[in-house]
Amino acid sequence: MANEILQLDIQDHHVVMDNGILQVTLSKPDGNVTGIKYNSIDNVLEVDDKETHRGYWDLVWNSGTSGTTGTFDEMRGKEFEVMVQNEEQIELSFKRNYSFKDKAVPLNIDKRFIMLRNSSGFYSYAIYEHMREWPPFNLPQTRIVFKLRKDKFHYMAIADDRQRFMPLPEDRLRHRGKPLDFPEAVLLVNPKEPEFKGEVDDKYQYSCENKDLKVHGWISMDPPVGFWQITPSSEFRSGGPLKQNLTSHVGPYALAMFLSAHYSGEDLVLKLSPDEPWKKVFGPVFFYLNSVSDGGDPLSLWEDAKTQMSIEVQSWPYSFPASEDFPPPNQRGRLTGKLFVLDRYINEEKMPATDAYVGLAAPGEAGSWQTENKGYQFWTKTDADGSFSIEHVRIGDYNLYAWVPGFIGDYRYDVLINVSPGSDMDVGDLVYEPPRNGPTLWEIGIPDRSAAEFYIPDPDPKYINKLYVNHPDRFRQYGLWERYAELYPDADLVYSVGVSDYTKDWFFAHVNRKRNDGSHLATTWEIKFRVDNIIDKSGTYTLRVALATANVAELQIQVNNPEAKPSLFTTGMIGHDNAIARHGIHGLYRLYSVDILGSLLVEGENTIFLSQIINSSSFNGVMYDYIRLEGPPSDSISLQNS
Template sequence: MARSGLRLRIRENHVILENGILGVTISRPDGLVTAIKYNGIDNLLETTNEESNRGYWDLVWSSPGSPGTTGTFQVIRGTNMEIIVANEEQIELSFSAKWDTYLQGKLAPLNIDKRFVMLRGSSGFYTYAIYERLEGWPGFNLDETRVVFKLNKNKFHYMAMADNRQRPMPSSEDRLPGRGEQLAYPEAVVLVDPVEPKFKGEVDDKYQYSCEDEDLKVHGWICFNPAVGFWQISPSNEFRTGGPLKQELTSHVGPTTLAMFISAHYGGNDLVLKFEEGEPWKKVFGPVFMYLNSAKEGEDPLSLWQDAKQQVLKEVKSWPYSFPASDDFPKSVQRGSVSGRLLVKDRYISDDYIVGNGGYIGLAPPGDIGSWQTECKGYQFWTRADEDGLFAINNIRMGEYNLYAWIPGFIGDYRNDAVISISPGCNIETGDIVYEPPRHGPTLWEIGIPDRCAKEFYIPEPKPNYINKLYVNHPDRFRQYGLWERYGELYPSDDLVYTVGESNYATDWFFSHVTRKREDKTYESSTWQIKFKLNIVKATETYKLRVALASANRADLQIRINNREQNPVLFTTGLIGGDNAIARHGIHGLYWLFNVNIEGSMLVEGDINTIYLTQANATSPFQGIMYDYIRLEGP
């Protein structure tokens, strides 16, 4: 191994992996990363932290039937270390722990095998893990699992996760009582006396740096002296839960960087893995790549971000990796592919087929229509259709799947009823996939764009004392803290009224239908109105109201027509949702579509009709919904 620079040194309580570029120290047999040596820096990790709080896998679990999305936090510690590969090209180490009945109630009932891989000539290292449950084991909930790295706080002060989402960051000390003042929830703090005066008055909230999984390929931190970057690269989403629109945390004050695999963020309890008594399961998470880079003296340290993006392209091209030694991670030749063309048939838009340009097409475990967005236990494989509607999904693991799709610009979800079986080397041609979105009759009017988010609606400026400077004059201004409070300021007594043909949803439709705070600090529901005129009404026919929601959080949407006191109501969703996207600046959570029949006899011809939308559940500021799109269809 010396000729290639690869070297494995085994100490009593640690092992050290080196390849001439970097060195990684891992505790033995726990499998906790305690030190990363690179570019003259002895340890990129935070040395004032305990060794168990630097670089680690963890999870949150709870008893079966537990409500909510929280539970017992567990740093995953191995009890056995094994050298899997050690040659001139690769070192791969296993740190595993097996579960037994005597651990019931103490540790999550899982066998976990954590792997760390270092390759010759590679400026970084990989980690992945195999989680397994055996038949007969007790049921439990798996709320969250991830990989965490806590970097040296004296060196890493600049965070980057996108071209337009990067900035110098406050320190963890700035969030402490006296320096920071907690806002409506613990994660959000306004900095009143930060160590660095330039951050004074800003809000720090880790949820402001969330990202959709489809865009979450790289994020990390830059040290300016010397110029060093630490990046977490995820070349694939196959092992993440909830599909391409699932949102996850990235990096945040600490300095901390995360690789999230399972979480209830922006989905709530629907995204908690729930295992029945005796249910077997196995899944591979990762590999993810911890990439290190450096700039020469005189070069712009921010060039490290551009280099990290280039490294992402190399990692994606190399996926699925050929090097993982576990048989549970299938190589490229063991995988299959699916291709075809996505079309849309909507006779009220065109007599011809419409190409599904930009449509999302994916394979996920068999389930109901739209079930992919809450699917957690299996693997998912997604792509986007090109301008001709053509798509190809490659490198699919063996197994059985449904083909799912949805197309921006159209409501609803597609699912191919036939189960697709993937075998090694298969190339399945689906031919033309035709999605017929829900349609009752011609569009009489519509509000918004059917794109599963509320971004096109009116998003107010934040209060001056709730600013994150990154999002000033930024396309993602919805990530500013406290925007839900602005509704009560804009509508202190009367609620929103939208007049079809006169109002503009970009300026007149508030992005979130929330509660209003009373003077006595309690909350009241709000009722929005949509006013419209119909020159002709067919009294014996049925009209259809389509209401697509981009988010719902402990909400009860009640719909009435032409009578604000209508009882019983025309329609109610009942209590729905728990995605908490309002508080977490997410602009969307889980997607909901409701189809409401309106009898023509309930409508008025030639005069103003009014639809009343009441969000009736009102005990907190975060109960509410975000609309995606509303449409009234004629008979």
């Protein structure tokens, strides 16, 4: 099929791009993908659906109300234009400009589709623009959706160890499935294929962090064809490398998520104020199709898709998009440097920050990158010696941010970084001094922004997803929050420093206890530890509590007296991350530091009480990342673990 001629057929209501490998049909001027002809399949998209529901961009917006919901808009274009047509490339534009008389989202939207010669796929990107004089609004979500043929695409792949045959969409209907505690989760009680009976289907079980979300898709076994969504860069995604997004789910659907509030709540809703101009390019992303010859293994299509993903990553940033709003490689900049960590209670010398995450994002406070959603972010990881190189950065002003696994807190370089076309800057040696007041007396967990190291129980046998049995991502099973009440039916968790093992004795989520009548009881966990000698009662100890997520929770902390009023510390109501319900092991990272006067401690056994006091649902709660008690700065204490 090599060296086929690119053809463009413009019809009354459709336009067809054809490079001899595949043929893509779009509605005109809407800009929805209505057909993809590939190999022996006339249309890989769901032919039983309306044309508008097969392949489309969409968004959710509201006029400024709180929350993460709003009006659903499929972003249908009103103007069609051929931007590029030559022997190597076709690029099409489907544009919709905002008018004050419209009730639509106040955005100019330009959706682009690109086909290249000899390419087994096509690209899409879009430019969103809000003018200063237009009404303010909120944008909770935007994405690209493809619904594939349910009679062919039954096997889904997200990662080497996250792939499986999937149920059918009919299996989620009322007569075949039983809705569970939230609408996305359905127990399959009478599926068309008996092998899925007793399984839970829930799209959130297939979420993935941005840093790992580069290729995912579906395989048809007969004929052996793959459909893949490849995202070569996360620069246009909100929330940074740890932000979790949906991938693929029963439908069969394949998604390219750009902006969402999943695992973060309203903090990730893009909010444009009055008189605030804004423009952003989402994409390009690549939709790749592949096949194997007769007798070949259809599952090998996943390996080929990963190879193609690597090619796309190496080709980023692309040089072929026609929009001047997407800068090519020579219009971008580069930043290098070396990051060290200085924690004098571990080492008096600075240490290389190995495998640290370093990134450029919009100016803000330390850690603000995880809720940033209007601009672009550029992340990398440091080498063994702490060196890093951030490539292909768009022009603009940024702060440099970092965090280091094994250490708490967030780093921000205080000098504003200005990136200009072709710039190559070296910031030299940077030193992060993580929060620390005194020596570590004890610690629980690993400071890595995740609760994955804690005890994650087996699921209730009636709520199984077979993919995650004996799997590293066992936390993705449904209903694990209910296991807490089964493990602690009468009294809450008690952890004894020096005796307990956090991998076995610290439940991964601090949730409510569900009663038999369906109501919920707030829970208080205890950490018991010994102090054998308090030299200075006026000294200050520091409790560091790092949270991996919080959902409509309030954490109150007491020392030795759980009834003291007011509590020694409270977070107030925090979080709408929903990571507990959505099987995520983290959401937004939060770090709290609590001063404890030596006079509150006693020689002998002491107890810290952690109370999560909001008890309106099973999903109120927090996940801890890491807890540490530090002694006073001077050597005024000896601790005996027991």
